């Protein structure tokens with residue numbers, strides 16, 4: 001087998017962006033590649049953190065990272081490498097090209113002092129070997145709005161909902177988003193330029209639906225929330241049969257959220273509300289008259305990796321007092337391997353190297369799954385992936401690692 005290509009990834013140069021992006025598009029099935037998306041991706045690409053593997057003059061592997069800042073339980077904002085644009089040519093697959101790029105990505109994140117890395121996986125089986133654990137889930141639903149009603153909280157009637165142009169209302173929507181970031185683990189502080197991704201609306205991506213629409217929710221003249229969505233008209237044998245597809249919904253309080261859901265449920269001629277990528281603790285699930293006709297579905301969403309175990313575990317707070325020693329296995333980033341003592345509570349935490357006996361043994365992947373509070377250490381132990389070495393330590397740590405609000409990564413990257 002000829003492997004005369006430079007396995008060492010090389011930093012991407014701006015003039016190489018087009019073939020690099022074309023490579024990603026082809027690896028993801030070669031579907032539509034709208035010019036607007038290419039332009040947006042070019043503007044967001046951090047070239048010094050992006051790389052390609054070359055076989056003579058052709059790209060055969062791509063990857064990159066974004067410099068994100070992620071909210072962790074307790075509200076701290078932690079520098080996070082957002083791993084992205086991973087693709088390897090079908091002609092060069094399974095020869096270690098991804099491994100070489102992941103090596104460089106995680107070494108660079110470590111050198112930059114980023115305690116965390118995160119990604120959305122195209123396939124769940126790929127990234128566990130590199131220490132990423134499934135950390136957040138997302139909720140989807142197909143709601144039969146012709147038959148399902150909503151019982152809404154007090155104050156909903158005081159919220160006014162009005163149509164606006166998505167572009168013209170962007171600043172108001174961004175202010176709502178920014179206010180929500182500290183309150184939910186997994187949320188990403190908006191980095192410069194990323195607000196434009198919210199408006200990406202290429203015609204080829206609409207599949208017969210309308211252009212992006214937007215409503216603002218207001219109370220007493222203040223913007224308290226917004227929703228972005230599309231509508232697609234349909235006619236069946238018994239008449240109108242349209243679908244509303246929700247893209248984004250954000251509200252600063254329960255009444256605002258209720259008013260936005262009521263609006264989406266009530267658009268004339270629409271009989272289905274299609275929802276995806278929502279936090280798993282979305283309140284509307286408890287307001288509907290018939291949750292079975294909402295066809296709820298859960299999916300793995302964000303994967304997290306502790307690039308620096310000590311810094312990451314020190315950065316979050318814990319729901320209950322915790323004092324445990326972890327024996328951490330980390331073959332890919334050996335600087336994390338060994339014993340760490342975590343002490344903390346709702347106010348703060350510290351995680352330091354120790355020689356003390358271990359209470360729990362696990363790999364960095366399980367720590368990644370549990371880190372944002374969405375996956376319990378108890379359930380990972382029941383799956384055989386965490387070992388309790390001191391009786392009581394598992395429950396203590398599992399309760400402490402919880403999060404009152406479900407973690408959620410708000411958008412793809």
Ligand SMILES: CC(=O)SCCNC(=O)CCNC(=O)[C@H](O)C(C)(C)COP(=O)(O)OP(=O)(O)OC[C@H]1O[C@@H](n2cnc3c(N)ncnc32)[C@H](O)[C@@H]1OP(=O)(O)O
Pocket residue numbers: 027028083084085086087088089092093094095096097098099100119120121122123125126129
């Ligand atoms: C964050 C993101 O961007 S997610 C997007 C990922 N990209 C895609 O899905 C596009 C299509 N797929 C591809 O481009 C490639 O198949 C990739 C990137 C998934 C894998 O690249 P490769 O260069 O073939 O991976 P590489 O040879 O380095 O494999 C490393 C290890 O992962 C394993 N692996 C790679 N891909 C997969 C997979 N799809 N499923 C299960 N295991 C996999 C390999 O078997 C190997 O295992 P080992 O450590 O036991 O030896």
